[in-house]
Amino acid sequence: MSTSSSITSQRSSEETIAEGSYSSQAPQAPVVSLAERKARNAMWRGRIGMTVYLILLLMPIYWLLNMSFKTNTEILSGLSFFPENFTLENYAKIFGDPTWYMGYVNSIIYVSMNMVISLLVALPAAYAFSRYKFVGDKHMFFWLLSNRMAPPAVFLLPFFQLYSSVGLFDTHIAVALAHCLFNVPLAVWILEGFMSGVPREIDETAYIDGYSFPKFFVKIFLPLIRSGIGVTAFFCFMFSWVELLLARTLTSVDAKPIGAIMTRTVSASGMDWGLLAAAGVLTIVPGILVIYFVRNHVAKGFALGRV
């Protein structure tokens, strides 16, 4: 993305926001003019407030993007909103060096593994929690949640020893399994919320029609909660993607995540700011790509499916 296109996209965003909020305020019946004026004032305040917030929100990211197109000499010689000597050199360095770009590949591999494992185990469990009462169900649910709240720092050393002793140290699956600690409970929680929104009668009708449980689950139930599954996958992706402490501890060379590789930009000759910025920008891209697919359900997912 070039700087000028990011500016124009921002401007068009303001316009579309304005249209959106205007249509929501348009009254169907004639209303008193004072109330109408008030509503219009409120709408304007909302538009301006939102624009200001978005500018503040995007400014640090824009600054990083801006820096990633500059040479180090230009970065250190002064502040400017646009790169004077536009360069793709920083990106070329990353894409031309396997020790750099393999970091992204490694991260994507363990994140995908984690996403698949989390969904596979969480789907049946979430169904059990949403449909049945069983011995210890509440305790189990609470225990799962408590793992979501466990500080990774607590588990750092034991994890290192555990995965070393079973010979999984520095493999993608080790990181994927470690991230299950917080992603599986989260997946169970979100899915349970979505599944509880599906009426029981659907299950019962299917059983009466002669569906077996696995057939019913895959053919009828899963399509009903597909937005929930999408959102859950997104959240597993997100929390595994942003985590670094465990990923860094459990890897050394072969499965090293990009976050750990970025520290290489610090050297005896000083920081390579341009390279650091370019590496940072590239870690933001996958997130933006995946959120596009779940944009309409993501808010409900953040509420753990409980709105």
Next chain:
Amino acid sequence: MTKVENNKAWWLVLPVFLIVAFSAIIPLMTVVNYSVQDIFDPYTRYFVGTEWFKQVMLDERLHDALIRQFIFSFTILAIEIPLGIMVALMMPTKGKGASLALILVAIPLLIPWNVVGTIWQIFGRADIGLFGAMMAELGINYNYASEPMHAWLTVVLMDVWHWTPLVALLCYSGLRAIPEVYYQAARIDKASRWAVFRYIQLPKLTNVLIIGVLLRFMDSFMIYTEPFVLTGGGPGTSTTFLSQSLVQQAIGQFDLGPAAAFSLVYFLIILLVCWVFYTTIMHMQKDK
């Protein structure tokens, strides 16, 4: 919803239990094991009972870290919750603008935590960062690496920037769940904007706000990567929070015993809050 009693459902939960137990119970047992022993090398170890716990409870540095942690968590909650509600109220509700605003607002949440630290490390520097340079323009000798107050300001600002979108998105989804009829009724009654917020929107936001407050409390209580990258816990120990002092002790100084005892105390505090969270939510669902 009424649930059927069926203990066979355990078979459906079993995979989750196994996979989480592997990552949770075994390491936790290791931590418990360390916390009651003095370990010199893999073959020489002594049982020391509760000595490490006593040492941890009396450790000044940890008290300081705990106090800093609480101040930090409450500060960011006090800023992020009201700000998040405000942003949610301003977010457009229909059309392409709504999707676009959703995506833009969510971006900070999708950035790896170390990159969030990096972004602010750059943004806050007076020589190459916009924010630092602006502060310098205002005549403040801004330097988060040497001034504790500036370091705090930058860390808090970073967390607000990073996590207010979470609160905003939660509230946004809560607001979307309010039926249009409520607003029509309010319009007929000529209710003021404040009355609409206080009596229609806020009550509907209670559920999501509870989730938001507790998620934010716990995640801020576990914060490690962002301040580590930004300030490295400094200057001095002014921005060293609990996770970081734990990692310093366990990895840096390799004091396994005290570090393990510390871990358990830390985990228990979070577990306690977590239990309150869980019972509140369960209570909420019962009321529905």
